[in-house]
Amino acid sequence: MNWINADCYVVIEPPKEFNYMECLLFLKRSNQENLHHIKKDTLCKLLKINERLILCTVTEQDNKIKVSFLMNQPAVHERAIIVQYIIEWFDLNRNLQDYYQMAEQDPILCSLMKKYSGLRLIGIPDLFEALVWAIIGQQINLTFAYTLKKRFVEHFGEHVHFKGQSYWLFPTPEKIAAIQVEDLRSLQFTLRKSEYIIDIAKSIANGQLTKGLLRQKDGYEDMKQSLMAIRGIGAWTADYVLMKCLQEPSAFPIADVGLHNAIKTQLALERKPTLEEIHHYAKHWQGWQAYATFYLWRSLYETV
Numbered sequence: 001m002n003w004i005n006a007d008c009y010v011v012i013e014p015p016k017e018f019n020y021m022e023c024l025l026f027l028k029r030s031n032q033e034n035l036h037h038i039k040k041d042t043l044c045k046l047l048k049i050n051e052r053l054i055l056c057t058v059t060e061q062d063n064k065i066k067v068s069f070l071m072n073q074p075a076v077h078e079r080a081i082i083v084q085y086i087i088e089w090f091d092l093n094r095n096l097q098d099y100y101q102m103a104e105q106d107p108i109l110c111s112l113m114k115k116y117s118g119l120r121l122i123g124i125p126d127l128f129e130a131l132v133w134a135i136i137g138q139q140i141n142l143t144f145a146y147t148l149k150k151r152f153v154e155h156f157g158e159h160v161h162f163k164g165q166s167y168w169l170f171p172t173p174e175k176i177a178a179i180q181v182e183d184l185r186s187l188q189f190t191l192r193k194s195e196y197i198i199d200i201a202k203s204i205a206n207g208q209l210t211k212g213l214l215r216q217k218d219g220y221e222d223m224k225q226s227l228m229a230i231r232g233i234g235a236w237t238a239d240y241v242l243m244k245c246l247q248e249p250s251a252f253p254i255a256d257v258g259l260h261n262a263i264k265t266q267l268a269l270e271r272k273p274t275l276e277e278i279h280h281y282a283k284h285w286q287g288w289q290a291y292a293t294f295y296l297w298r299s300l301y302e303t304v
Contacts, residue, residue: 001013001083001087001092001093003083005076005079008068008069008073009066009067009068009069010066010067010079010082010083011061011064011065011066011067012064012065012066012067012083012086012087012092013064013065014063014064014065014090014092015092015094015095015096017095017096017097017100017117017118018090018092018118018120019116019117019118019119020041020060020065020118021041021060022116022117022118022119022298023090023119023120023122024038024041024043025301026119026122026298026301027043027122029301030142030143030146032143032146032147032149032150033146033150034149034150034153034154034166034168035129035153035168035169035170037165037167041059041060042057042058042059043057043058043059044056044057044058044165044167045057045058045167046159046160046167046168046169047082047085047169048158048169049074049078049081049082050078052072052074052078053071053072053158053160053169054069054071054072054074054078054082055069055070055071055072055160055162055167056068056069056070056082057070058086065086065090067082067083067086070162071160071162085125088123088125088247089122089123089125090120090122090123091120091121091122091123091247092120094120094121094247094249096120096291098287098288099113099288099291100113100117102284102285102288103288103292103295105284106284106285106292107267108263108266108267108281108292108296109285109292109295109296111266112266112295112296112298112299113295115299116295116298116299119294119295119298121243121244121247121290121291121294122244122294123244123245123247124244124245125245126170126245127204127209127210127211127214127241127245128170128172128173128176128200128201128204129170130240130241130244130245131200131233131237131241131245132149132152132170132176132197132200133145133149134233134236134237134240134241134244135193135196135197135200135232135233135237136148136149136152136189136193137240138193138236138237148187148188148189151187151188152171152184152187152189153168153169153170153171154168155183155187156171156175156176156179157169157170157171172205173200173201173202173204173205174201174205175201176197176198176201177198177201177202177204177205177206179198180198181194181195181198184197184198192232193232195231195232196231196232196233197232199230199231199232200230200232203230209230211245211246214226214227214246215246220242220248220250220251223238223242223246223248224238224239224242224251227241227242235253235255236253236255236256239251239252239253239254240253240256242290243290243293243294248290249287249288249289249290249291250286250287250288250289250290251289251290252282252285252289252290252293253293254275254278254279254282255275256293258296258297258300259278259293259296259297260272260273260278261300262296262297262299262300263278263281263296265299265300266296266299267281
């Protein structure tokens with residue numbers, strides 16, 4: 001991925017199949033989101049690089065991604081880390097031509113591919129954040145999940161205040177590994193979710209669980225089984241994390257309620273499809289299940 005370093009910003013040249021505004025629409029789907037802010041067409045994100053807090057803005061300029069720095073101008077090697085984060089966040093290294101060729105022939109995906117062309121699978125590059133967010137979202141609606149995440153971040157995360165706005169970082173695993181179950185219970189986390197999150201924080205903090213170790217596994221199924229061996233992580237959670245954090249295109253959270261609702265709507269069904277029916281519909285999605293799922297999720301936000 002090509003990028004250019006300037007005085008107070010860097011410029012990333014995205015692939016041809018990239019629609020910045022479509023990606024922004026997904027990122028602004030909740031007004032409770034506090035890990036980034038969107039002002040008009042500008043995306044603001046706080047990152048921590050080498051123990052320094054760096055506030056970034058992301059905009060589109062001449063079909064390129066411009067990342068500016070509002071405080072603590074980063075060194076060249078720190079800018080490279082920030083660029084890599086943006087690339088992972090927007091899945092910019094992915095060539096979508098094969099996905100679009102497949103989707104063009106698929107009765108469910110064909111219209112979505114045209115409508116949301118250039119939408120990238122918006123990821124969660126940090127493994128701990130991805131795992132916690134997936135666990136928070138287990139068996140509750142999205143609105144309450146965002147409420148819990150907001151409480152979690154603002155109770156345990158770092159932040160900076162800049163020009164009247166607070167910008168937050170997701171809590172570190174080291175921070176959460178040192179708290180007690182009661183600390184999360186007081187924020188309305190269930191007992192089990194509190195235990196799962198603290199246990200995972202300890203595993204990541206002591207180096208037993210990392211993205212690097214997961215990527216050393218023998219393919220998608222091996223990574224999924226490794227995650228499912230962790231208490232609190234079932235098939236849906238594992239697939240969600242593989243999809244959003246490990247950028248695994250074959251990840252398929254087939255039990256996802258939103259996926260079921262989206263397929264029902266796209267096919268004008270009278271009821272939600274069964275798992276067997278979804279397997280049948282998805283038989284041509286091999287190797288692109290994650291993108292198919294993400295585009296179907298996007299269809300749920302038609303009013304955005």
